[in-house]
Amino acid sequence: MRAPGEMEMVKVLKVIKESSSISTVLFSPVHIGRWSGLVPGQFLMVWIPGTDEVPMSVSFLKREPFRMGMTVQNIGEATQALCSLKQGDWIGIRGPYGYGFNLPSNVDKDLIIGVSGGVGAASTILAMEWARSEDFRTVNLVGARDRSLLVFRDRWRSISDEVRFSTDDGSFGHKGLVGDLLNMELLAMSDHERQRTMVFTCGPEIMMVQVKRLLDQFGVEGQFSLERFMKCGIGLCDSCSASGKRVCMDGPVFSGDAISLLRDFGRSHRDRSGRPLPLKECVR
Amino acid sequence: MEGPKLDVEVAGIRFLNPLILASGVADETGASMAEAVRMGAGGVVTKSLSLEPREGHPNPCVVEFPYGILNAMGLPNPGVRGYSDEVEEYLSTTRGSAPIIASVFGSSIEEYAMAAGAVKDLGVHAVEINGSCPNARGLGLQFGQDPLVIEDLVKEVKATVPIPVFFKLTPACSSIVDLAQAAQMGGADGLVAVNTMPAMKIDVRTRMPVLTNVTGGLSGPALRPVGVRCVYQIANSGKVHLPIIGAGGISTWEDALEYIMAGASAVQIGTAVTWGNLDVFSKIKEGMMTYMIEERIGRISDMVGSAKGVRS
Known part of the structure; x- marks a missing residue:
């Protein structure tokens, strides 16, 4: 049984503009013990008083002094309010919720490949930093629609043995999909190397569908961070239901095996009233 | 020797065990409800359904306390028609192993009745x-x-x-017995006691109520003693003779037995599904079985309403 996630009010320390539409909001909670055990990939529910409460990944976590951060793309009312926060503003956070990425044993794997799409990088970057600090070799494949949405470029370089970027329009790195980079990476590996590899991925679901297909094809294990519309974040309302699993509690990170059982993966989301919608209508 | 029996009959409906997934919790889809049954629930109640779809309240819609959860979802649901595939999926997955009760609401008595008529056509049991x-x-x-x-x-x-009708009672009243009696007069086949308790939370930094809806319903351990009291009062009123399904803050087998001994024929579990997990059903079943073996009790029904005070 998990401990109840009471809301903690925190003051915004700083808002860092990562690009024209993406910002990182830094804050330092008082109840450090509660947050320092956060597993990358777990999420917070973030209350922006007067606007909304939304699930957010933690993109930044540093000890001494203790700092946390989340990276937000301005795509709607709540994310715009988050991007417009000023130093000293109060926000409420509760969590950490759900299952994050599961770092394999160094005995079984030696390489972690991060495959990130768009602001999905906000979730994978912390996981990949963690993998690196635990002595895994790290390869990062990072994609975005265009150069302006390709964030954390220096940070990616500093935590990767190898890093490759892609943009849909070719404005930075490889022109095309990040899945193409993964395909090239896996093609160049031996069967033995593939068995000793784990892939962490987060991004648009249509991208992760391609990643899943490649991993199945090459026999590589992976973990997928899913996004669904969430109201409560604690397994109550079932708004985030995907094929009978609650993304907030059973996920948001699912193993490849678990993903294989989710019929909704790559197919459907649910709207606010709970009606299923085909995925393409939900892709932002 | 045969082990103790957990099956119960409530208003003519048979459940393999007395643990029912409460309305509004992990029941957005047929697959979610079927998952609860796979994990040990004896039956399920759907999300509360209206004739037309509703989006519910904007977030925040929950506040967690160490002793309970305050929620104001605002009855989001895809409407009875929009939900029909979910019931169909549930029925085809569970194949009659666990009854499904449809929760309905409306903004007028006529709307309630129309929603009930529409859910009946989906094949629900009550x-x-x-x-x-x-x-x-x-x-x-x-x-x-x-x-x-x-x-x-x-x-x-x-x-x-034509199917059994349960009425779910609020604990926010001066006399739960009067409300229960009214449902009996109207011809209800059973009662569910209790729903959440109206409550609220204010954040002192922003001086704002946290819930967008300002107030919400409190559930979980804090509600349990209130629920037990309500069930006991109804069962011992001498005025109400309907079967009662107990609900409010049940997360262990002791909690479930408390409600049963207060007078409930079965119980509903909601908040515990979010704090523990769906394995709460199998854990409670195991605990009840052990208790019944220790206490030499053959059937759940032997314990219903067995708690009697010196002055009831």
Whole structure:
């Protein structure tokens, strides 16, 4: 049984503009013990008083002094309010919720490949930093629609043995999909190397569908961070239901095996009233 | 020797065990409800359904406390028609192993009856009238605090559907027995006691109520003693003779037995599904079995209403 996630009010320390539409909001909670055990990939529910409460990944976590951060793309009312926060503003956070990425044993794997799409990088970057600090070799494949949405470029370089970027329009790195980079990476590996590899991925679901297909094809294990519309974040309302699993509690990170059982993966989301919608209508 | 039996019959409906997934919790889809049954639930109640789809309240819609959860979802649901695939999926997955009760609400007695009529066509086993949701203005609670309205509401729904009708009671009242009696007068086949308790939370930094809806319903351990008291009072009133399904803060086998001994024939579990997990059903079943073996009790029904005070 998990401990109840009471809301903690925190003051915004700083808002860092990562690009024209993406910002990182830094804050330092008082109840450090509660947050320092956060597993990358777990999420917070973030209350922006007067606007909304939304699930957010933690993109930044540093000890001494203790700092946390989340990276937000301005795509709607709540994310715009988050991007417009000023130093000293109060926000409420509760969590950490759900299952994050599961770092394999160094005995079984030696390489972690991060495959990130768009602001999905906000979730994978912390996981990949963690993998690196635990002595895994790290390869990062990072994609975005265009150069302006390709964030954390220096940070990616500093935590990767190898890093490759892609943009849909070719404005930075490889022109095309990040899945193409993964395909090239896996093609160049031996069967033995593939068995000793784990892939962490987060991004648009249509991208992760391609990643899943490649991993199945090459026999590589992976973990997928899913996004669904969430109201409560604690397994109550079932708004985030995907094929009978609650993304907030059973996920948001699912193993490849678990993903294989989710019929909704790559197919459907649910709207606010709970009606299923085909995925393409939900892709932002 | 045969082990103790957990199956129960409530208002003519047979459940393999007395643990039912409560309305509004992990029941957005047929697959979610079927998952609860796979994990040990004896039955399920659907999300509360209205004729037309509703989006519910904007977030925040929950506040967690160490002793409970405050929620104001605002009755989001895809409407009865939009939900029909979910019931179909549930029925085809569970193949009759666990009854499904449809929770309904509306903004008028006529709407309640129409929603009930529509869910009946989906093949559910019973209807639960949500006359006690505290979270949507003009819906739910306003119908559930007035005995005269309860009687008319139940009567109208009963006239519309041939399947058993349960009425879910609010603990926010001066006399739970009066409300229960009104549901009985209207012809209800059973009662569900209790729904959440109206409550609120204010953040002192922003001086704002945290819930967008300002108030919500409190559930979880904090509610349990209130629920047990309500069930006991109804069962021992001498005025109400309907089977009762107990609900409110049940997370262990002791909690479930408390409700049963207070007078409940079965119980519903909601908040515990979010704090523990769906394995709460199998854990409670195991605990009840052990208790029944230790206490040499053959059937759940032998314990219903068995708690008697010196002065009841």
